[in-house]
Amino acid sequence: MINKKSKNLSNKKMIEEIIRVDHAGEYGATKIYAGQLAIFGEESETGKQIKNMADQEQEHIETFNRLMVEKRVRPTALMPVWNIAGYLLGVSTALMGKKAAMACTVAVEDVIGKHYEKQAKALGRKDPKLKKIILKFRDDELEHHDIGIENDAEKAIGYTLLSKIIKSGCKTAIAISKKI
Template identity: 50%
Template sequence: MASALQNSLKRTTASLLVTQSRLVSATAATTTRALSTTAPTRQATTSTSPPFASSDNHNSTSSTDSSSSTDSAPVPPLKLSKEQRELLEEMIRVDQAGELGANWIYRGQYAVLGSDKKVGPLLQHMWDQEKHHLKVFDGIVSQYRVRPTALRPIWEMAGFALGAGTALLGKEAAMACTEAVETVIGGHYNDQLRELLKIDHPDIAELRKVVKQFRDDELEHLETALEHDAQKAPQHELLSNAIKQGCKAAIWISSKV
């Protein structure tokens, strides 16, 4: 059964890679239209600007910013290179997609094991935290006008299938899934924090706080999974490695599409 699950996950990953090339050209045009209709209107009196705004845009509002308050100094013009802006946009897009996938994994697990008096409350607690994470990143994507992943429907279906599928294998397999997913996500957030520490700007400092808090939450989920027999799942190593590889592939795809 574990071998069949591994093969299924590999086929899913391969299918997603093929889907990537087909969606890139289709989503390029729709992204511009979506952003023009969903991006929030910028307020002229805001004391800080989104970290991806150009310095020209920031300077155009600097006189209004400085006159709105005599007690606080205006934020200096943002100086980000093109590479830094692209990196930050990829980070936010991937983080939103990751929290989306995590939501649907827990949704799938709860659909199968929610009635279990021992495991159900644990899943609900972790799911509630993931709902909060997704809500925050939805706001960040909108606020900073980052193009979200075009693969949202795929991540929803894949997340639910993974969550429900491992839950059907048993409580231990469900926890092994959580262990594998949170290991990858926790490491991914750590990598992001190292990159964000290289950028000195108030908005980026706030983003670092969000990433750090969510990293800690994900590691808490990892500890919960280990405490509830994740490593006692049948064919634990095979199952864990297959899920980890799938998560890494999803991160890379989401950063591009």
């Protein structure tokens, strides 16, 4: 009985962590693209491609907004930080040019795609509704990743270093947002 209760508690905690961190990540993603769109404008060729991805991120964040209310999960306290950090990342990569902006997408989506994959595995047979959402979003993120590759992300100047910095930033953000 006690075991069952503590198991339910830890399941609940796991699901809360998943929703909190994914909400934070999707929020950050919308900010990155907003920053890039501020530089490229929505009417340029690159802007249009980014806008398509940004629209999907908007759907993602709205889904997690709803889930937070439904499951009474509080957002990470670091939302203001991710707001600024995401936007600055978007603006700065866009200022470096289209390839760097795409390299940013490739790096972010690589981390997020794997992150969703890991969450889906961890959920196992728990919360199939949430799992379905996560797997759908994983597919969307991997599509964004591929769009970045198709748009010469890997030809960005300093691609390897840029990619490393962004990936480690994302991983740190994920680790922190689970807890705080």
